Amino acid sequence: xxxxxxxxxxxxxxxxxxxxxxxxxxxxxxxxxxxxxxxxxxxxxxxxxxxxxxxxxxxxxxxxxxxxxxxxxxxxxxxxxxxxxxxxxxxxxxxxxxxxxxxxxxxxxxxxxxxxxxxxxxxxxxxxxxxxxxxxxxxxxxxxxxxxxxxxxxxxxxxxxxxxxxxxxxxxxxxxxxxxxxxxxxxxxxxxxxxxxxxxxxxxxxxxxxxxxxxxxxxxxxxxxxxxxxxxxxxxxxxxxxxxxxxxxxxxxxxxxxxxxxxxxxxxxxxxxxxxxxxxxxxxxxxxxxxxxxxxxxxxxxxxxxxxxxxxxxxxxxxxxxxxxx
Amino acid sequence: xxxxxxxxxxxxxxxxxxxxxxxxxxxxxxxxxxxxxxxxxxxxxxxxxxxxxxxxxxxxxxxxxxxxxxxxxxxxxxxxxxxxxxxxxxxxxxxxxxxxxxxxxxxxxxxxxxxxxxxxxxxxxxxxxxxxxxxxxxxxxxxxxxxxxxxxxxxxxxxxxxxxxxxxxxxxxxxxxxxxxxxxxxxxxxxxxxxxxxxxxxxxxxxxxxxxxxxxxxxxxxx
Numbered sequence: 001x002x003x004x005x006x007x008x009x010x011x012x013x014x015x016x017x018x019x020x021x022x023x024x025x026x027x028x029x030x031x032x033x034x035x036x037x038x039x040x041x042x043x044x045x046x047x048x049x050x051x052x053x054x055x056x057x058x059x060x061x062x063x064x065x066x067x068x069x070x071x072x073x074x075x076x077x078x079x080x081x082x083x084x085x086x087x088x089x090x091x092x093x094x095x096x097x098x099x100x101x102x103x104x105x106x107x108x109x110x111x112x113x114x115x116x117x118x119x120x121x122x123x124x125x126x127x128x129x130x131x132x133x134x135x136x137x138x139x140x141x142x143x144x145x146x147x148x149x150x151x152x153x154x155x156x157x158x159x160x161x162x163x164x165x166x167x168x169x170x171x172x173x174x175x176x177x178x179x180x181x182x183x184x185x186x187x188x189x190x191x192x193x194x195x196x197x198x199x200x201x202x203x204x205x206x207x208x209x210x211x212x213x214x215x216x217x218x219x220x221x222x223x224x225x226x227x228x229x230x231x232x233x234x235x236x237x238x239x240x241x242x243x244x245x246x247x248x249x250x251x252x253x254x255x256x257x258x259x260x261x262x263x264x265x266x267x268x269x270x271x272x273x274x275x276x277x278x279x280x281x282x283x284x285x286x287x288x289x290x291x292x293x294x295x296x297x298x299x300x301x302x303x304x305x306x307x308x309x310x311x312x313x314x315x316x317x318x319x320x321x322x323x324x325x326x
Numbered sequence: 327x328x329x330x331x332x333x334x335x336x337x338x339x340x341x342x343x344x345x346x347x348x349x350x351x352x353x354x355x356x357x358x359x360x361x362x363x364x365x366x367x368x369x370x371x372x373x374x375x376x377x378x379x380x381x382x383x384x385x386x387x388x389x390x391x392x393x394x395x396x397x398x399x400x401x402x403x404x405x406x407x408x409x410x411x412x413x414x415x416x417x418x419x420x421x422x423x424x425x426x427x428x429x430x431x432x433x434x435x436x437x438x439x440x441x442x443x444x445x446x447x448x449x450x451x452x453x454x455x456x457x458x459x460x461x462x463x464x465x466x467x468x469x470x471x472x473x474x475x476x477x478x479x480x481x482x483x484x485x486x487x488x489x490x491x492x493x494x495x496x497x498x499x500x501x502x503x504x505x506x507x508x509x510x511x512x513x514x515x516x517x518x519x520x521x522x523x524x525x526x527x528x529x530x531x532x533x534x535x536x537x538x539x540x541x542x543x544x545x546x547x548x549x
Contacts, residue, residue: 080453094466
């Protein structure tokens with residue numbers, strides 16, 4: 001059974017649709033990223049998933065219990081199964097670091113002795129054991145987010161929700177927080193659902209991605225698929241067609257190693273393939289580091305040219321055709 | 327300054343302190359729950375009851391609209407009913423508290439509303455009840471603001487208690503009017519003013535220190 005099942009979720013604010021027919025599943029131990037621009041409905045979706053807001057229709061099944069229709073008193077208890085990490089940390093300024101981490105345990109009614117043992121364990125996990133008696137205002141952003149994560153993990157949640165958890169942090173700190181989250185996922189086997197507007201975060205952390213646009217899921221797949229589709233959509237000419245016409249030029253994507261860019265790549269190709277190439281774009285390959293996608297427009301493409309290209313590059317793929325005069 | 331005047335000043339000061347502290351504590355006891363209720367029941371609050379919120383707000387504003395000197399007179403029958411007399415220090419605590427409760431309630435309401443809603447979300451998302459939100463978030467997070475607001479209330483009460491002195495409440499106001507004004511005793515007048523200035527400065531200083539201490543920010547950021 002899936003840990004989280006969302007079925008045909010709808011949420012509107014005064015006639016304005018925020019979420020439309022959202023359905024997806026998250027298996028136990030998975031890492032799902034939800035990406036979208038601001039206003040796409042990410043925050044609304046996350047508020048529904050964390051039980052802070054209720055959808056107008058649809059189901060949100062967490063371990064089989066429907067958060068959309070559960071009575072408030074039972075929902076309060078079910079929320080303890082979810083850990084929430086915030087963009088702006090939302091630590092209580094009136095409590096020390098240790099007391100902040102202990103709060104979910106206090107709420108769940110854990111006895112004090114057990115509580116302090118668990119807090120010590122969590123602070124150790126996030127690497128801030130020696131900051132227990134400090135107040136949040138004395139910590140850096142990255143440290144605050146580590147405390148936020150420790151707090152979210154405190155009551156042994158079944159699901160960790162992250163709301164733009166790295167958006168308020170600098171690139172280096174982002175890196176370390178993402179590493180911590182990946183670590184937690186692997187070591188504790190904890191399911192993570194996170195929303196972000198940063199493609200980079202999705203690429204590093206997600207196993208599966210949902211792309212949200214105007215309250216709808218417009219794409220889903222692995223980060224590589226989504227990245228690829230996104231990047232290609234941005235650079236391809238608008239008059240691209242899928243079938244060749246008389247005298248049309250082919251748009252070809254070549255995946256090559258980065259060292260190939262140091263050689264006269266297009267010149268070599270032209271000599272070997274008896275075709276002419278115009279360079280349209282180069283971009284980092286979704287296949288991984290050390291590889292680059294080179295998008296070229298080929299004039300006079302034949303089967304033998306394609307064979308030659310495939311021999312020369314790691315991969316060569318015809319994306320479409322454009323009329324010759326363009 | 328003669329020994330007699332010093333004695334008078336000392337007695338008047340303790341009377342003023344008694345009035346201010348007693349009505350200040352009653353203002354918190356009545357005003358803080360009222361403020362929490364106003365915040366919780368407001369339309370965007372955790373327990374929206376807009377009608378109750380509007381009625382409470384109306385009462386608060388109505389009491390605050392009455393000038394204190396008029397409230398003093400208006401409340402004389404009520405004070406008699408409660409303490410048996412309308413004269414003296416104890417009697418003055420009644421109108422002072424009734425004026426201070428809505429005053430502090432509004433000030434406290436502002437502090438409570440300034441608490442970051444993200445913190446409320448955080449505790450609700452942890453599975454906290456509304457009561458836990460009040461206990462773990464609203465009250466502790468607004469405490470520095472509440473202390474500052476309490477200080478402002480106390481200083482206002484020092485002024486109001488002097489006004490109560492005009493209708494026989496005792497304290498520094500009474501002393502200033504009877505000796506300083508009616509008997510043209512400038513020494514007493516200046517003495518009273520000096521004591522009031524020192525009193526207000528001490529109250530404000532202590533309030534500021536405590537509020538800042540409770541903010542738990544970096545020392546270098548203290549302004």
